[in-house]
Amino acid sequence: MQLAVLGLNHNTAPVGVRETLAVDGSELAEIYSEIMSNDRIYEAMIISTCNRVEYYIVTDDFLCNIESVLEIVSEHCKMDRSELRKYTYIHCGEDSVRHIFRVASGLDSLVMGEPQIFGQVKDSFENCRLYGGAGTFLKKLEEYTIKTTKKVRTYTGIGENPVSVSYAAVELATKIFGSLSDKHALIIGAGEMCELASKHLVTTGIGGITVTNRTFEKAQRLAGEVNGSAVEFDRFKTCLPDSDIIISSTGATDLLVTAADVKETMAQRKRRPMFFIDIAVPRDIDPLINELENVYVYSIDDLKAVVDANRKQREKEAVKAMEYIDAGLEMFYEWLESMKIIPVIKSLRQQFEEKKEEELKRFSSKFKIEDKEELAKIEYLVTAYMNKVLHTPLKNLKNASAVKGRYSLDEALKILFELEDVK
């Protein structure tokens, strides 16, 4: 049995194709039942997010059966198979297990290291159980995927160092203020960038937000969304002394906050630090403010430089993450190897059971024992003896099966029965 994956993602397919192939929650049951109707596919799972659609199958012959999945997908999205092949990739065996570990850890995401994909992969495993696609293989794969991803996220910095401008702005604020719970932010403008930054500030746990905008209604709307307050545009400078973080993104052609304004504000604030984020082009905040003590001004270009540096850092962390992924892969395959011995163990046990039954029958007829209680006692003794004798070799057989290598028969016996003293 091996795992194979047929999929497409943001690197292989344009957004239009990804949209066509995306699997809606309501379609899952039907697609799962179609895939599972193939006798040669033992288990299956579908991951469908905005950036990827992937079909995982557990099968003996991945080449034939991945074709049948391709056929189901092509029928489902009404796209020609040859056309579909252009956008898809196929992995099998170790590569497919490594692939799902990479996907769950965010290494294969559009924004490397983004955490949402982990939740989406966990949901996909849950759906797979719900729609009858999961068996021993995928259940164990889920366990190892979760374990490996948690290690990657805990022991590497793959999720640290934000790679979007608005996240980077908030991250910089925490580099100055640490916790933002007792800090106040003033948002100048109510456009998309301001909205994003305000929402990130709220997620980070900002103490309070005040929004100002030339159109007061827009300021009120955004303030309402982020549980903040709105202030009229011509009065926003009165809020400066109480504001630790100022984010500005307006279409103004002149500077809205000058060095003189901030100099006066700093005296009122007893020179407590202030952080200005100017996302506007042309600038809203006077760059000379950065020259003042305890005041930091970051423009859109500065934030882009932060994002670039962070992206490079995440790429370095990805190399570290691969070490954990390879370790997870090795452990998963050890488990898989150990599973190969299960049928042998079952057969050996069955053989012992059959012999036991035979001998018990022979024994009772030979010695004419008809008392059921007495027979039960004899059976108990034989069963206990059999279990005791089998325990050590079966345990060692299971442990040794994960280790690759060949043994001579006498060596195997020594290992199985722990015959250490034999020279």
Added chain:
Amino acid sequence: MFFDLSILCAVLALLHVTLFIFMGHQRLAAITNIFAVLGLVFSSAQFITLWQTKHVLPFGSVSGLFLFLAQALMLVYVMMYVKYRRLTLGLFIFPLTVLFIIIARFAGGIPANVNPHAAGFWLYIHLPFTIIGTAFFMVSTIGGIMYFVQERQLKNKNFGIIFRSFPPLDTIDKLINTTLYIGFYTFTIGLLSGLIWMMYAKGMINIYSPKLVFAIITWIIYSGITFYKQIKGMSPKDTALSTIVGFISVLITYVGVAFFVMG
């Protein structure tokens, strides 16, 4: 044995914190802290053993003083780590710890015979408190230096390894305040108990004693900083600067004492 083990732990803690800064593996952080705690345990065990065998503490010798200072620095690191969870502090503290242990080693290691004048209740209050207070002042100065370095990174928009590894400015400021106040109160207890010891030992307070003069100068500077902060308030940058200035005065005190005493 405990002496050698504490040196080994301090060196290993320094090695691991350096690797952590450059490689970023979280396991290295955990190992660093294990070595820091072990170093503290071994150096404490060393003092306990000395107390059990000779019923004295080794404050009467230069090596004993430096050993205790190294131990106090480890103690402050562990306390500050528990409060602020910032490993970078170790990058500055561990080299000092290693340096002080090496000085203690060259100055004779664990003293075989303890100066009988250095034994006594008030002296056992005075010296540990003064040394622990000094260790806190040292860490607040380290905080001050870290503040200036990180502040420069933010102003100049350098997003390299220092920017990522150093704590936020606000956290450094809190660390400076905590160590400054604890250091000040500890040092004050050390100074007062020293005066009492002087009265008991010599029957009077010798205000011309160079040790006392420089200790009082240090105390006045630090009390000035703390009271000014309390009453007028101080910006984080000024606080960082004041800790550096304050510590220079402590250095002058110690060098001055050594110069006068030896001279």
